[in-house]
Amino acid sequence: MTSLIKNSQRFRLGIGTTFILKILMIILTTVLLIGSLANIHEILKATEIYNKVANEGKFLTVDKIGVSTEEATKNFRLNNGVNEDKTSIFFLDLEKNINAYFFYGTIIDPIKNFPLYQPRKMFKPSDKYQTIKVNENYLKSISLKIPKEHNENVFLVPLSFKANKAKIEELCKMMAYNRMGEQARKNTTLEKTKVTIDYYNKSINTNVFLNDDIVTFTNPIYELIASNHLDYISKMQLLTTEVNSPIRIENSKKNRNYIAKQLSSKTMKGINLKFSTIASILSTQVDTMRLGLQMAATLLLIIFLVSLIVSAFVCVLYFTTNKMTLSIQRALGIKLVDRYRKVIAAWLFVYLIQIIVATVFSHSIVGLGAGVLLALIDILISLSIFYYQESKNLIGILKGE
Numbered sequence: 001m002t003s004l005i006k007n008s009q010r011f012r013l014g015i016g017t018t019f020i021l022k023i024l025m026i027i028l029t030t031v032l033l034i035g036s037l038a039n040i041h042e043i044l045k046a047t048e049i050y051n052k053v054a055n056e057g058k059f060l061t062v063d064k065i066g067v068s069t070e071e072a073t074k075n076f077r078l079n080n081g082v083n084e085d086k087t088s089i090f091f092l093d094l095e096k097n098i099n100a101y102f103f104y105g106t107i108i109d110p111i112k113n114f115p116l117y118q119p120r121k122m123f124k125p126s127d128k129y130q131t132i133k134v135n136e137n138y139l140k141s142i143s144l145k146i147p148k149e150h151n152e153n154v155f156l157v158p159l160s161f162k163a164n165k166a167k168i169e170e171l172c173k174m175m176a177y178n179r180m181g182e183q184a185r186k187n188t189t190l191e192k193t194k195v196t197i198d199y200y201n202k203s204i205n206t207n208v209f210l211n212d213d214i215v216t217f218t219n220p221i222y223e224l225i226a227s228n229h230l231d232y233i234s235k236m237q238l239l240t241t242e243v244n245s246p247i248r249i250e251n252s253k254k255n256r257n258y259i260a261k262q263l264s265s266k267t268m269k270g271i272n273l274k275f276s277t278i279a280s281i282l283s284t285q286v287d288t289m290r291l292g293l294q295m296a297a298t299l300l301l302i303i304f305l306v307s308l309i310v311s312a313f314v315c316v317l318y319f320t321t322n323k324m325t326l327s328i329q330r331a332l333g334i335k336l337v338d339r340y341r342k343v344i345a346a347w348l349f350v351y352l353i354q355i356i357v358a359t360v361f362s363h364s365i366v367g368l369g370a371g372v373l374l375a376l377i378d379i380l381i382s383l384s385i386f387y388y389q390e391s392k393n394l395i396g397i398l399k400g401e
Contacts, residue, residue, distance in 0.1 A: 021310055022307065022310045022311060022314060022350060023350055023353060025303060025306060025307035025310055026307060026350055026351075026353060026354045026357070026378075027353065027354075027357050028303055029300065029303050029304050029307050029374060030354050030357045030358050030361070030374065031357065031361055032299060032300040032303060033300055033370050033374060034358065034361045034370070058250075058251050058277060058278075058279065059101075059248040059249060059250060059251060059277065059278055060247075060248070060249040060250070060251050060255065060256070060259070060275045060276065060277055061242075061243070061245040061247050061248060061249070061275065061276070061277075061278055061281070062238075062239075062240075062241050062242075062245040062247055062273050062274070062275060063241060063242060063245075063274045063275060063276035063280075063281055064241055064273075064274040065239060065241055065271070065272065065273055065274075066271075066272040066274070067270055067271060067272065068270050068272055069269065069270030071270055072269075072270030072271050073270075081181075081232075081235070083239070083271055084235040084236060084238070084239060085235065086267055086268060086271060087235070087238045087239055087268075087271065087273075088230045088234075088235045088238060089267050090262060090263075090267055090268050090273075091227075091230075091238055091247065092227055092228070092230075093262055093267075094247070094249060094258075094259065094262065095135060095137060095227055097258065098249060098250075098254075098255045098258050098259075099137050099249075099250065100135075100137065100247060100248065100249045101134070101135060101137050101138040101141065101247070101248035101249070102133065102134055102135035102137075102138060102225055102227075102234070102246050102247065102248075103132065103133075103134055103138055103246050103248050104132065104133040104134075104234075104237050104246035105130070105131070105132040105133075105206070105208030105209070105210065105215075105217060105220070106131055106132075106133075106208075106210070107128055107129065107130055107131070107210070107215075108128070108129040108131050108171070108175065108221075109127070109128055110123040110127055110129075110171060110174065111123055111125060111127070113178075114174045114178060117174050117177075117178075117190055118190075119170035119171075119173070119174060119190070120174070122166070122167055122170060123167065123171075127167075129171060129220075129221055130208075130217040130218070130219075130220040130221065131175070131220055131221045131222075131223055132206065132208065132217065132220045132221070132222055132223070133222075133223045133224075133225060133234065133237075133246070134222050134223070134224060134225070135224070135225050135227055136224065136227070138248070139156070139222065139224065142204060142206075143202075144156055144200055144202070144222065146198070146224065147196060147198045149196075150196035150198075151194045151195070151196050152226045152229070153172070153173075153176035153193065153194060153195040153196060153226075154195075154196045154198070154223075154224035155172045155175075155176075155195060155196070155197050155198070155221060155222065155223055155224070156198050156199075156200050156221070156222040156224070157172075157197055157198070157199050157200070157221050157222075158199070158200060158201075158219035158220075158221070159199045159200065159201040160219065161199070161221075162199050168197065169195065169197060171221075172195040172197055172221075172223075173190060173193045173195050174190065175223060176193050176195050176223075177190045177193045178233070179231045179232065179233040179234065180231055180232060180233075181231070181232030182232075184231075184232070202219075203218075203219065204218070204219055204220070205217070205218050206220065209243040209244055234246075242281050243278055243281055243282065249275070251277050256275070259275055304374065307378065308377075308378065308381050311378055311381055311382050312381060312382075312385055315382055315385040315386065316385065318343060319385075340386070347379075347382060351375045351378070351379070354374065354375050355372060355375065358370070358372070
C-alpha cells in the first residue's frame, strides 16, 4: 500500500514538473515564432530596398572604418576632430579628381530640430521639410546650377515654396547656423548668418536612406556644402558607414585604384576606410538576415517538436496515473466534460498563456494568428491522445488488462 502511494505521488510530481516544462516550451516557441515572422518582414523590407536602389547601388561608399595606429585611436577617443579633418581632406581630393558626390538626406522638423532658436515659433508641428545635403558634383549630375553670386550657405529650394519666402529663409538660416561647430557659432549669431536661396522649377524624385528604410524625396531642399572649408556636421557625417555614408563614387577600376592610393597616403595614416558598393552592403545585410532566419526557424522547429512530445507525455502520464479512476467514472456514466474538468482547465490555462505571450510580443495580427495556430496544432495532438485512451475497452481496463 505504501509503495502504491509513493508511486502515485511520483506520478503526480512528474505531471506537475512536465506541466511547468510545457508552459516554458509554449512561451519559448511563441516568442521564437514571432521573432521569425519579424525577421521575414525585415528580409522582405531589405529586399524591397535593394530592388529600389538598383541604380544607386552601383556607387561605392564607405562600408567600414578601422584604425591602425595609436594616434588615430586616441583621436577618436578624445573626439578632438583630427580624424574628421583628415577625412575631409581625403574627400576633397576624391571630389576634385574622381568626381565624388556628397549626398546626405534627412527630414527637418524645425520645432524639434531647432528647439533653442526663436524663428522656430513661426513653424507649425505639421511643417516637415525633405532636405538633402550635397556637393556641387552631385548638383551637376541632376542638372541643377548654383547661382553665380552666392555666399558659403547656398540652398536650392523648389519653386512651390516661394510663396513662403520668410519661413524658408529662416529655415535655411537655422540649418546653416546649426551645422557650424561650437567655436564658429561663438563668432556669429543666427541673425547675422547669411544664406543664398535659389528656387528651381524642376520635378525631381530621389531615393534616400532614412532610419533603416528608403524614402522617396520629391522636390527636396538641397543644402550645398562648402567643400573647401567643410562645416563641423558634414565632417562628422563623412565618418558614417554603410548606406548612411554620404560619400558616393562611381564604381570603376580607375576610381578603385585611386581610392586605394589615397588611403595609403600620409593624410589617412592610421585611418582605414573600406569601400564597397551600396548593392553589396545591402546584399550582405539580406544574407545575414536570411542566415539568422534559418537558425531561428530550425530552433523553432526543434522546440515545437519537443513541446508536442511534452504534451503527449503529459497526456499519457495523466491517463496512466488516473486510469482506474477515469474508467470507474466512465462506467458510472459521468459525462466526459465532468471527468476531464481539471485537465480541460489546465490545458486552457496553458493555451491562454500562449495567446497572451503572442499578444504581448507580437505587434501584428499575423503574429497573433501564428500563436493561435500553434495552440490549435497542440490541441489536436492532445485530443488525438485523449480519443485513443477513451476508445480503449472499458471492461479490459477495469480488469487491469
